[in-house]
Amino acid sequence: MDAPATYVQFAFIVISVPNLLVIVGMVVVFILALLAPFPGHRVIDPDDDDRPR
Amino acid sequence: MTALGSDPAPEPADGSWTGAARRLLERRLPLNHLLPSRQPFFVGSWVYVFGVVAITALIWVVGSGVVLAFFGPGWWHVSSIGRFVNSIHFWAVQLLFFFVVLHLWGQYFMASWRDGRAKTWLVGVVVFVAALVTGFTGYISQQNLDAQWIAINAKDGINATGAGAFFNVLDFGQMYGIHVMLLPIIVTTLVVLHVLQVRLRGVVRPIEEPAVAAGRKPPEAGA
Numbered sequence: 001m002d003a004p005a006t007y008v009q010f011a012f013i014v015i016s017v018p019n020l021l022v023i024v025g026m027v028v029v030f031i032l033a034l035l036a037p038f039p040g041h042r043v044i045d046p047d048d049d050d051r052p053r
Numbered sequence: 054m055t056a057l058g059s060d061p062a063p064e065p066a067d068g069s070w071t072g073a074a075r076r077l078l079e080r081r082l083p084l085n086h087l088l089p090s091r092q093p094f095f096v097g098s099w100v101y102v103f104g105v106v107a108i109t110a111l112i113w114v115v116g117s118g119v120v121l122a123f124f125g126p127g128w129w130h131v132s133s134i135g136r137f138v139n140s141i142h143f144w145a146v147q148l149l150f151f152f153v154v155l156h157l158w159g160q161y162f163m164a165s166w167r168d169g170r171a172k173t174w175l176v177g178v179v180v181f182v183a184a185l186v187t188g189f190t191g192y193i194s195q196q197n198l199d200a201q202w203i204a205i206n207a208k209d210g211i212n213a214t215g216a217g218a219f220f221n222v223l224d225f226g227q228m229y230g231i232h233v234m235l236l237p238i239i240v241t242t243l244v245v246l247h248v249l250q251v252r253l254r255g256v257v258r259p260i261e262e263p264a265v266a267a268g269r270k271p272p273e274a275g276a
Contacts, residue, residue, distance in 0.1 A: 022151070030155055033099035 087252050095259050100163075103156035110149035111244060115237060117142040122233045126196040146188060153181060165257045173250040180243045187240055190232035193222055204228075 005016040015023075120138050121129050128135040157177070166174035193204040204222045211217045221227055 026151060026155055026158075030158055033103070033155070033159075036099055038097045038099055 082249065082253055086255070087249075089252075093256060093258075096256050100159040101256065103152050103159055107149055107152040107156055108244065108248070110145050110152060111241070113145035114142060114149055115241065117145060118233065118237065130196065146191065149184070150188065153184065157181065160257075163257060164260060167257055167260075168254070170250075170254050170257055173247065173254065176243055176247045176250060180240060180247055183236060183240050183243060187232060187236040190228045190236060194225065194229045194232045196225070 005018055007014055007016050008020060009015075117138050121135075121142055124135060129139040130136070160174070160177070189203075189207070193200045193207070207222045208217065211220055211222055
């Protein structure tokens with residue numbers, strides 16, 4: 001745990017593996033959020049969004 | 054023009070600011086918008102959950118932070134329960150930023166500043182920046198080698214901006230005070246304002262289906 005992190009380099013980009021894994025995880029979660037069906041999703045009254053503008 | 058369904062009877066203006074504020078809130082932010090029991094159909098997506106998860110993480114951050122503030126560094130570094138609460142605070146912050154950034158991506162790609170929501174977007178940006186500063190002051194308030202290392206490396210950058218005279222990252226008292234008092238008040242106040250702004254305007258409609266989103270054409274069942 002106390003060892004220095006391993007770094008990877010892509011051209012001028014240098015990033016530690018833990019930080020890279022976090023970013024990859026965020027991209028994966030974002031894509032899953034777009035594709036995964038939302039449970040209990042019902043058609044809801046569209047008039048609910050009729051707000052003053 | 055409102056869609057409240059039960060507008061209160063017009064009240065004569067009495068010139069007081071309290072009355073004017075009450076009438077403004079009743080008109081712009083009625084309870085059925087503040088605490089809605091139904092949402093537009095397009096809210097049925099996991100993308101809309103990111104903001105709520107971020108707020109949940111913020112609640113854990115503030116709660117664990119209050120406990121840490123009560124007992125101090127001598128407790129959170131030494132006792133097992135102190136280290137446990139310290140870890141909750143740390144990992145809740147990681148979750149907060151993880152989901153705040155996902156929330157930012159989601160709102161960016163759906164252009165959530167549309168239809169009069171620019172101020173909501175801007176307050177979100179300010180909250181993000183304030184949260185970054187809060188995280189930074191938190192890292193240098195840990196009272197360990199990490200904190201010293203981060204502060205030593207940050208001081209030159211801060212000094213280069215000219216802010217070092219009144220924002221001294223080597224001053225634990227100043228950083229800790231800002232971290233546990235000033236910035237949490239700013240962040241939580243702005244988050245409350247951000248949520249109120251969302252409730253004021255409602256969730257932004259999808260870009261790709263304006264007819265369905267505007268409610269002129271009912272979506273397919275299960276859509």
